[in-house]
Amino acid sequence: MTDTPVLSVRDLVVEIPTRHGVLRPVDHVSYDIRAGEILGVVGESGAGKSMGGNAVIGLLDRPARIVAGEVLLSGQPIHDLTGDAIRRLRGKKMGMIFQDPLTSLNPLLTIGEQLTETILEHLDVGQTEARKRAIAALEEVGIPAAAQRINSYPHEFSGGMRQRVVIALALCAEPDLVIADEPTTALDVSVQAQIVALLKRLCRDRGVAVMLVTHDMGVIAEAADRVAVMYAGRLAELGPVREVLTNARHPYTAGLMASTPLASQGRKRLRQIPGAMPRLGALPSGCAFHPRCEFAQDQCRAEPGPTLDRCDGRAACWFPLTTDQKVSA
Amino acid sequence: MTEAAETSAQSPTSRARRIWDSDFMWSFRHAPVAVVSFFVVVVLILGAVLAPLIAPHDPFDPATLNLMNGFTPPGDANAFTGDRFLLGTDDQGRDVFSTILYGMRISLFVGFAAVALAMVIGVTLGLLAGYLGGWVETIIMRVADVQLTFPAILVAMLIFGIAKGITPPEYRDQMAIWVLILAIGLSDWVQFARVVRGATLVEKSKEYVQAARLIGRTPFSIMLRHILPNVLNPVLVIATISLALAIIAEATLSFLGVGAPPTKPSLGTLIRIGQEFMFSGEWWILFFPALALLALALSINLLGDWLRDALNPRLR
Amino acid sequence: MSALISVRDLTRIFDVSKPWLNRVIERLPRALLTAVSEVSFDVPENSVYALVGESGSGKSTIGKIMVGLVPPSAGSVEINGVDLATETDTKKIEAVRDDIQMIFQDPFASLNPRWRVRDIIEEPVTAKSGKAEGLAERLLEQVGLSAADSGKYPHEFSGGQRQRICIARALASEPRIIVCDEPTSALDVSVQSQVLNLMSDLREDLGLTYLFISHDLTVVQHMADVIGVLYLGRLVEEAPRDRLFNHPKHPYTQMLFDAAPRMDAFGREIDPPKGEIPDAINPPPGCAFHPRCPLATEICRTERPKMRRIEDTRVACHHAT
Numbered sequence: 001m002t003d004t005p006v007l008s009v010r011d012l013v014v015e016i017p018t019r020h021g022v023l024r025p026v027d028h029v030s031y032d033i034r035a036g037e038i039l040g041v042v043g044e045s046g047a048g049k050s051m052g053g054n055a056v057i058g059l060l061d062r063p064a065r066i067v068a069g070e071v072l073l074s075g076q077p078i079h080d081l082t083g084d085a086i087r088r089l090r091g092k093k094m095g096m097i098f099q100d101p102l103t104s105l106n107p108l109l110t111i112g113e114q115l116t117e118t119i120l121e122h123l124d125v126g127q128t129e130a131r132k133r134a135i136a137a138l139e140e141v142g143i144p145a146a147a148q149r150i151n152s153y154p155h156e157f158s159g160g161m162r163q164r165v166v167i168a169l170a171l172c173a174e175p176d177l178v179i180a181d182e183p184t185t186a187l188d189v190s191v192q193a194q195i196v197a198l199l200k201r202l203c204r205d206r207g208v209a210v211m212l213v214t215h216d217m218g219v220i221a222e223a224a225d226r227v228a229v230m231y232a233g234r235l236a237e238l239g240p241v242r243e244v245l246t247n248a249r250h251p252y253t254a255g256l257m258a259s260t261p262l263a264s265q266g267r268k269r270l271r272q273i274p275g276a277m278p279r280l281g282a283l284p285s286g287c288a289f290h291p292r293c294e295f296a297q298d299q300c301r302a303e304p305g306p307t308l309d310r311c312d313g314r315a316a317c318w319f320p321l322t323t324d325q326k327v328s329a
Numbered sequence: 330m331t332e333a334a335e336t337s338a339q340s341p342t343s344r345a346r347r348i349w350d351s352d353f354m355w356s357f358r359h360a361p362v363a364v365v366s367f368f369v370v371v372v373l374i375l376g377a378v379l380a381p382l383i384a385p386h387d388p389f390d391p392a393t394l395n396l397m398n399g400f401t402p403p404g405d406a407n408a409f410t411g412d413r414f415l416l417g418t419d420d421q422g423r424d425v426f427s428t429i430l431y432g433m434r435i436s437l438f439v440g441f442a443a444v445a446l447a448m449v450i451g452v453t454l455g456l457l458a459g460y461l462g463g464w465v466e467t468i469i470m471r472v473a474d475v476q477l478t479f480p481a482i483l484v485a486m487l488i489f490g491i492a493k494g495i496t497p498p499e500y501r502d503q504m505a506i507w508v509l510i511l512a513i514g515l516s517d518w519v520q521f522a523r524v525v526r527g528a529t530l531v532e533k534s535k536e537y538v539q540a541a542r543l544i545g546r547t548p549f550s551i552m553l554r555h556i557l558p559n560v561l562n563p564v565l566v567i568a569t570i571s572l573a574l575a576i577i578a579e580a581t582l583s584f585l586g587v588g589a590p591p592t593k594p595s596l597g598t599l600i601r602i603g604q605e606f607m608f609s610g611e612w613w614i615l616f617f618p619a620l621a622l623l624a625l626a627l628s629i630n631l632l633g634d635w636l637r638d639a640l641n642p643r644l645r
Numbered sequence: 646m647s648a649l650i651s652v653r654d655l656t657r658i659f660d661v662s663k664p665w666l667n668r669v670i671e672r673l674p675r676a677l678l679t680a681v682s683e684v685s686f687d688v689p690e691n692s693v694y695a696l697v698g699e700s701g702s703g704k705s706t707i708g709k710i711m712v713g714l715v716p717p718s719a720g721s722v723e724i725n726g727v728d729l730a731t732e733t734d735t736k737k738i739e740a741v742r743d744d745i746q747m748i749f750q751d752p753f754a755s756l757n758p759r760w761r762v763r764d765i766i767e768e769p770v771t772a773k774s775g776k777a778e779g780l781a782e783r784l785l786e787q788v789g790l791s792a793a794d795s796g797k798y799p800h801e802f803s804g805g806q807r808q809r810i811c812i813a814r815a816l817a818s819e820p821r822i823i824v825c826d827e828p829t830s831a832l833d834v835s836v837q838s839q840v841l842n843l844m845s846d847l848r849e850d851l852g853l854t855y856l857f858i859s860h861d862l863t864v865v866q867h868m869a870d871v872i873g874v875l876y877l878g879r880l881v882e883e884a885p886r887d888r889l890f891n892h893p894k895h896p897y898t899q900m901l902f903d904a905a906p907r908m909d910a911f912g913r914e915i916d917p918p919k920g921e922i923p924d925a926i927n928p929p930p931g932c933a934f935h936p937r938c939p940l941a942t943e944i945c946r947t948e949r950p951k952m953r954r955i956e957d958t959r960v961a962c963h964h965a966t
Binding site: 190221222269 | 699700803804805806833834835836837838839841842845860861862863864866867868900901903904905906907908909910911912913914915917918921922
Binding site for chain 2: 713
């Protein structure tokens with residue numbers, strides 16, 4: 001394994017021009033994902049987590065566009081690729097798994113046709129070999145009787161099985177990077193556990209780099225190696241998952257962790273962060289979190305929060321929490 | 330991201346200012362086709378409404394007509410009387426410009442009235458079918474399906490024929506306009522019913538309707554107060570496009586000779602009269618009414634197209 | 646403590662057959678989906694009873710039957726001794742309707758976008774031509790919004806604020822019971838805690854009884870006094886909160902607990918549960934859980950287990966001890 005990360009995002013800025021001004025759903029975001037690593041990206045709705053993932057794979061809907069920064073795939077810049085070039089890269093080098101498996105499967109083709117088509121397009125193999133690989137891919141994601149089910153149509157599968165098919169489809173061209181956007185959100189608890197376990201196994205066995213975008217802290221805790229916490233388009237905190245979740249340095253992360261019902265430990269009331277995430281069109285001055293932050297100082301109100309490379313690299317905060325500081329209710 | 334792009338709560342400004350700033354008006358101001366169409370429609374409607382004030386002649390008053398003025402080409406002076414007419418005259422010496430203004434009055438009146446009729450019938454039946462379901466829905470939608478298998482103009486002619494058969498001959502000319510409205514309206518309700526039924530099915534499954542049900546609201550009250558306001562957007566779009574279609578349908582029927590009588594000519598009647606002279610060199614008698622019809626129908630249609638896009642949140 | 650809500654052998658069957666003509670041509674049998682099957686439980690006044698289960702467990706259907714949105718196929722729901730489905734005295738029906746309200750899952754679909762907040766909140770009262778002067782303003786402040794918001798439209802609010810408006814509407818008729826159908830699953834974590842806290846406060850202040858429907862075990866653990874676990878329309882286990890979480894008896898409950906993602910389970914390598922929820926139209930015979938159950942034996946395949954009481958727990962399993 002070389003030292004070059006599979007995915008390297010540097011100072012990425014995505015902007016959407018609107019009639020009310022320019023919005024920045026992704027604002028100077030930087031992170032790396034190495035081979036065999038799962039990077040969890042968490043945030044609440046509107047934090048820019050999905051937009052960040054879409055920017056990486058070149059799936060931004062107009063008028064959103066990358067205005068600064070770069071995206072490197074195995075050291076090669078891909079953020080300025082367009083049209084066919086990025087399309088070829090998607091599928092071959094990057095696989096995608098979305099929340100709703102039905103949107104990524106063609107209802108009119110059997111899953112075998114879809115798998116072999118993808119394999120033939122991206123790998124230098126013949127028809128028979130492609131079919132063999134398709135069956136192997138289905139077996140790998142745990143679809144029973146793969147050789148028979150390969151001739152079924154997407155609607156003949158249950159939700160969980162369909163998501164397995166999508167994972168097989170994302171992985172069949174042997175990509176280096178998989179971007180999973182809320183892959184378990186639409187699934188039941190028991191099926192969710194199966195999919196999380198499957199993602200982890202594939203990542204480990206294949207050495208694929210995985211970007212796991214989700215709002216579910218529990219899924220992140222179980223699956224991710226490192227976690228990136230997004231708030232209002234910015235990276236609030238980035239670090240090893242155990243460190244970030246048990247010992248948050250950014251007040252937002254700490255508040256988020258404390259407000260989950262699991263952390264209440266029998267108390268009558270949950271801790272809560274006051275207010276809600278600001279809309280992108282109406283960001284407060286200074287650090288976007290300061291109106292909700294109990295530790296906010298004058299500097300937080302005046303200056304935007306530091307980006308990670310200009311502070312300790314862990315929490316984008318002027319006054320990161322120390323171990324003995326705890327958020328109160 | 331459309332949500333983030335919405336205006337946040339504004340400080341109290343004047344109502345006009347708020348409307349001007351709304352997303353709807355913004356999209357209107359940034360659609361040149363819509364703006365141009367809108368002004369064309371407004372000018373044409375104003376012309377039609379104000380016809381008695383601005384028309385140089387009253388084409389329905391035989392006293393002002395001079396048969397000697399017949400076939401005056403546009404802009405030229407008449408060889409006998411020396412009168413000049415902007416768009417020329419027809420065989421009876423009527424000013425084409427004036428007949429167009431008065432013709433548009435009838436065309437627009439028939440169009441609006443027919444669409445209103447179709448809308449009332451279609452929205453009511455669509456709401457009932459969508460909300461009540463069951464056999465009510467089956468009957469309404471089957472009738473709609475059957476009617477859709479005939480061309481609308483055929484249905485209109487059929488209704489027109491029946492109505493004409495049962496009205497006494499002496500009232501026929503007076504009744505003609507109302508029969509036209511009935512015929513076009515009844516041939517056009519299906520579109521409204523289908524769209525409203527579809528939208529109603531969507532709204533019905535939403536939780537605010539369940540909330541109203543569990544309070545004990547009656548189905549009638551839920552349809553009227555909760556669902557109807559939420560299905561009006563597509564109705565508005567269809568109404569606009571239907572208006573253009575109704576005007577054309579009226580013109581077609583009148584052209585075929587089953588519509589507005591020559592004593593009260595609509596644009597279609599004028600075109601029918603005009604086509605008799607097309608090959609004898611008096612082109613203007615056909616050309617200008619046809620142009621007016623085209624401008625009216627096209628600009629209403631373009632406005633409808635824009636409205637559909639502007640009201641569709643997915644296309645924003 | 647007598648039961649405020651009493652559910653007895655509640656069953657609801659939906660006809661999900663294709664249209665008659667399709668059935669004749671394709672020679673299909675009638676398809677009947679048993680969404681709720683012989684469910685019984687009691688909810689005492691001023692307590693929180695939670696129904697948990699995955700999709701197809703029938704938890705939402707039970708909630709809808711309770712508020713009268715869906716009639717039961719068999720069995721009964723009595724609220725304060727009145728059964729909405731069979732009661733004929735309109736006065737009693739009105740009284741029960743005022744007593745029971747509902748909060749829905751999707752705060753973006755549960756408020757009529759064309760109505761002002763004031764009209765939405767006051768509808769439960771104005772629909773019965775009651776006077777509602779200043780009611781919306783008072784309720785808005787009670788749920789943590791400002792009285793000045795009453796003139797706005799729903800689209801001007803965030804998801805969490807909308808859910809507060811829904812709660813305000815539910816409170817308008819001064820109910821004793823609120824059925825909460827996944828009230829926070831569409832909300833973000835930081836907003837979820839605000840709404841849950843508000844619900845706890847209201848329960849204390851107004852002495853409310855909640856029927857809390859959720860798939861999220863952590864939320865249920867925080868909110869509920871007694872929890873009923875549903876699987877394929879059947880109640881498989883019911884126990885007080887701490888007892889259920891410390892000593893789950895039914896293998897399905899255990900499986901749910903094991904599978905739920907945990908905040909402290911870093912890099913946990915679990916053996917994920919086997920299989921998926923079966924088709925509710927053709928549920929497995931005997932115990933519906935037997936194809937996925939590690940304890941399943943012959944009797945589970947043939948005989949539907951009866952509800953048994955083991956200390957504080959009621960459980961429907963042949964092998965639970």
